[in-house]
Amino acid sequence: MEARVAPMAAHTGYRLIKLGEQLLDLAEHTLEATAVRPRHLNVLVTLLEHAELSQLELSALLGIDVNTMVTVIDHLEREGLAVRERNPRDRRRHVVWVTEAGRAEAERDTVLMRTAEAEFFSVLTSGEQTHLHDLTGCLLRLPAAVVPDS
Amino acid sequence: MEARVAPMAAHTGYRLIKLGEQLLDLAEHTLEATAVRPRHLNVLVTLLEHAELSQLELSALLGIDVNTMVTVIDHLEREGLAVRERNPRDRRRHVVWVTEAGRAEAERDTVLMRTAEAEFFSVLTSGEQTHLHDLTGCLLRLPAAVVPDS
DNA sequence: TATTGTTATACTCTATAACTATA
DNA sequence: TATAGTTATAGAGTATAACAATA
Numbered sequence: 001m002e003a004r005v006a007p008m009a010a011h012t013g014y015r016l017i018k019l020g021e022q023l024l025d026l027a028e029h030t031l032e033a034t035a036v037r038p039r040h041l042n043v044l045v046t047l048l049e050h051a052e053l054s055q056l057e058l059s060a061l062l063g064i065d066v067n068t069m070v071t072v073i074d075h076l077e078r079e080g081l082a083v084r085e086r087n088p089r090d091r092r093r094h095v096v097w098v099t100e101a102g103r104a105e106a107e108r109d110t111v112l113m114r115t116a117e118a119e120f121f122s123v124l125t126s127g128e129q130t131h132l133h134d135l136t137g138c139l140l141r142l143p144a145a146v147v148p149d150s
Numbered sequence: 151m152e153a154r155v156a157p158m159a160a161h162t163g164y165r166l167i168k169l170g171e172q173l174l175d176l177a178e179h180t181l182e183a184t185a186v187r188p189r190h191l192n193v194l195v196t197l198l199e200h201a202e203l204s205q206l207e208l209s210a211l212l213g214i215d216v217n218t219m220v221t222v223i224d225h226l227e228r229e230g231l232a233v234r235e236r237n238p239r240d241r242r243r244h245v246v247w248v249t250e251a252g253r254a255e256a257e258r259d260t261v262l263m264r265t266a267e268a269e270f271f272s273v274l275t276s277g278e279q280t281h282l283h284d285l286t287g288c289l290l291r292l293p294a295a296v297v298p299d300s
Numbered sequence: 301t302a303t304t305g306t307t308a309t310a311c312t313c314t315a316t317a318a319c320t321a322t323a
Numbered sequence: 324t325a326t327a328g329t330t331a332t333a334g335a336g337t338a339t340a341a342c343a344a345t346a
Contacts, residue, residue, distance in 0.1 A: 046156055128288075139271070
């Protein structure tokens with residue numbers, strides 16, 4: 001008795017698309033009870049690491065449309081997690097920075113995400129997880145310097 | 151001079167989401183000049199492998215909403231790639247089957263996809279590609295019997 | 301005249317529910 | 324009464340282009 005399988009699953013590319021869908025669903029579900037959704041957490045964490053980014057730089061770095069970025073930061077401001085200010089040296093630009101509440105939210109949510117991911121990947125051994133981490137980093141052309149996920 | 155990187159890239163889960171997005175974009179772009187889009191090819195290939203599937207069974211197997219499946223098969227019929235027929239043993243059900251033109255389309259498009267994917271994964275060695283194939287299969291709980299992508 | 305951010309619009313995708321035909 | 328498929332509708336997400344402020 002063999003279970004039916006989608007033949008496209010023979011393609012590694014298809015597998016990665018499916019995994020991406022599952023992991024995005026996992027992220028949405030994990031953050032369900034929080035004030036943010038995955039996209040907002042991504043922006044918060046990025047702002048904590050790279051201070052002084054304009055919205056345009058944020059958009060380029062995260063691959064989020066500039067248009068969408070406006071509403072993401074609208075939401076963060078409304079929730080008191082981030083603040084927009086004019087850049088005094090170029091008043092066309094906004095500098096976005098994270099409030100203390102935003103930092104706390106990001107730290108709490110990062111723990112939630114790490115726990116959920118650990119569970120998701122637990123079917124693999126620790127060594128396999130590291131290997132997957134490295135292979136995906138290579139495909140994304142990430143510099144080796146990126147802190148490993150452990 | 152180090153390039154700025156999205157800090158979330160430290161999470162393997164985030165990496166897989168990003169790769170999934172890139173690979174879906176790649177699939178869309180690869181099939182741009184054809185009569186189908188990735189979802190239609192997925193259905194065609196599945197019907198060639200598993201004859202006699204109803205639309206409901208197709209939906210469940212591929213994770214495509216029953217609702218969406220209607221429009222996908224509408225498109226395949228309009229393009230002359232598949233045909234819907236009533237199942238004589240249960241006239242509520244449709245049996246969907248692929249025409250000769252549909253088979254040719256699927257075979258041509260599968261070659262296009264394999265070529266595009268080979269290019270995408272070419273930054274990895276052959277052994278690394280196989281390892282990635284196996285790791286993703288494990289995470290998706292695929293039976294080991296699935297034909298490898300080589 | 302070009303750039304940053306915002307707003308408006310339309311287009312796609314998806315999700316819910318109502319509807320039909322069959323069982 | 325339940326099920327397979329279809330259609331209608333509304334909601335979210337995204338993409339394009341116009342717009343305001345500033346350089």
